[in-house]
Amino acid sequence: MSTAIENRIWSDILQAVEKRLNRQSFDTWIRPIQFERCDEFGHMLYLRAPNHVVKDWVSSNYSDVLDDSLAELNLSEYQLDWSIEEESQAASLINAKEDGEVTVLDLEEKRSSSSNKNNGSSLFSLLEAAQSDGLTPGATTFVDIEPLENSLNPKCSFQTFVVGSCNQFAHAAALAVAEAPGKTYNPLYIYGGVGLGKTHLVHAIGHAIKERNRYLRLSYISSERFMNELINAIRYDKTQTFREKYRSIDILLMDDIQFMAGKERTQEEFFHTFNALYDGQKQIVITSDCPPREIPTLEERLHSRFEWGLIADIEPPDL
Numbered sequence: 068m069s070t071a072i073e074n075r076i077w078s079d080i081l082q083a084v085e086k087r088l089n090r091q092s093f094d095t096w097i098r099p100i101q102f103e104r105c106d107e108f109g110h111m112l113y114l115r116a117p118n119h120v121v122k123d124w125v126s127s128n129y130s131d132v133l134d135d136s137l138a139e140l141n142l143s144e145y146q147l148d149w150s151i152e153e154e155s156q157a158a159s160l161i162n163a164k165e166d167g168e169v170t171v172l173d174l175e176e177k178r179s180s181s182s183n184k185n186n187g188s189s190l191f192s193l194l195e196a197a198q199s200d201g202l203t204p205g206a207t208t209f210v211d212i213e214p215l216e217n218s219l220n221p222k223c224s225f226q227t228f229v230v231g232s233c234n235q236f237a238h239a240a241a242l243a244v245a246e247a248p249g250k251t252y253n254p255l256y257i258y259g260g261v262g263l264g265k266t267h268l269v270h271a272i273g274h275a276i277k278e279r280n281r282y283l284r285l286s287y288i289s290s291e292r293f294m295n296e297l298i299n300a301i302r303y304d305k306t307q308t309f310r311e312k313y314r315s316i317d318i319l320l321m322d323d324i325q326f327m328a329g330k331e332r333t334q335e336e337f338f339h340t341f342n343a344l345y346d347g348q349k350q351i352v353i354t355s356d357c358p359p360r361e362i363p364t365l366e367e368r369l370h371s372r373f374e375w376g377l378i379a380d381i382e383p384p385d386l
Contacts, residue, residue: 073102073104073105074102076105076140076142077102077105077112079140080112080133080136080137080140080142081097083135083136083137083139083140084097084129084132084133084136085097087132087135087136088129088132091378095240095377096121096124096125096128096129097125097129099116099117099121100114100115100116100117100121100125101114101115101116101117102114102115103115103150105145110144110145110146111145111146111147111148112145112146112147112148113148113150114147114148114149114150115149115150115151115152116149116150116151116152117151117152117251118151118152118243118246118247118251119151119246120239120242120243120246121243122149122151124239126149128235133147218287218288219270219273219274219277219287220270221274223266223267223270223271223274224270224271224274224275225238225241225242225245225271225274225275227267227271228264228267228268228271229264231384231385232385233263233381233382233383233384233385234259234263234264234268234381234382236379236380237257237259237264237265237268237379237380237381238268240252240255240257240377240379241255241257241268241269241271241272241352241379242275244272244350244352245271245272245275245276245279246275246279248276248283248317248318248349248350249317249348249349249350250348252376252377253345253348253350253351253375253376254341254345254350254351254352254353254372254373254375254376254377255272255350255351255352255353255376255377255379256353256354256355256359256373256374256376256377256378256379257269257352257353257354257355257379257380257381258354258355258356258357258358258378258379258380258381259356259380259381259382260356260381260383261356263381263382263383264381265322265354265381266322266354268381269287269320269322269352269354270287270320272320272352273285273287273318273320276318276350283317283318284315284316284317284318285316285317285318285320286313286316286318286319286320287320287321287322288319288320288321288322289321289322289323289326290321290322290323290324290325290326290327290333290337291323291326293313293321293333293337294326294327294330294333296309297309297332297333297336309336310336310339310340313340313344314339314340314343314344316344316349317349317350318349318350318352319340319344319349319350319351319352320352321351321352321353321354322354323354323355323356324353324354324355324362324373325355325356325357325362325365327362327365327369328362328363328364328365329363329364331366334365334366334369337369338366338368338369338372341369341372342372345372345375351376353373358378358380359373359374359378
């Protein structure tokens with residue numbers, strides 16, 4: 068069988084599978100699979116998955132879909148033979164920037180001429196917003212706050228996470244990120260109600276990454292704490308130190324991004340931090356209580372960036 072015919076068979080299989088899955092599921096789990104070759108005598112299709120997470124998920128959840136697709140094409144006699152890449156090279160599924168995307172440096176240069184004259188009003192509005200939210204700017208100086216990996220809860224690991232139908236997707240995505248930070252699903256955005264396990268998964272990702280490479284610089288922080296640090300950095304003229312602190316790490320785990328809603332200065336700072344980390348292929352994991360576009364007064368440019376990666380929800384368990 069020629070290579071052209073083999074590729075056509077695989078293309079037909081993909082089309083048949085795509086009809087049976089929603090777009091997110093297809094793009095997340097099927098599209099990363101690579102077709103290697105077809106053995107028409109042994110009736111084998113040789114496939115290569117980017118990592119064990121993808122292979123195991125597809126085998127466990129989409130075996131019927133694959134069987135039905137093969138049957139539709141009169142290929143029921145064919146069996147699937149899987150191989151795994153030695154190193155996971157799966158790219159983010161939604162990682163293409165819009166045409167003409169502005170770089171961090173471009174944005175900083177455009178803002179530099181007006182930043183000084185706006186600094187006073189920006190600082191005032193930021194402090195006012197923080198105080199209205201019950202925060203206490205100045206209660207802790209900027210240098211006192213070090214949100215490093217020691218902020219991770221030792222009880223929150225993948226081993227202690229209870230997996231069910233309500234959280235399987237988010238759990239599998241978290242495992243993939245822990246296996247290949249910065250390469251698979253970046254950013255990873257996990258959302259769901261209070262007490263459903265979002266923070267547990269974030270801590271589990273942090274622990275798993277540090278177990279594999281203890282030299283990676285990891286920061287776990289809530290969006291409120293990020294805002295508090297920014298307030299104090301501005302007050303104590305430590306803005307550059309603040310930026311270097313968060314733009315030089317390898318892994319950013321941020322909880323409860325929804326609390327940035329309405330905080331324009333904080334959103335602007337996080338926007339540039341996000342760009343710096345993303346452009347450096349550093350892993351970003353974010354949690355929220357709702358999808359990005361349902362966060363009120365969150366800037367469109369942040370909506371867009373959160374959607375560059377994978378969005379996974381955790382639903383309430385079936386009782």
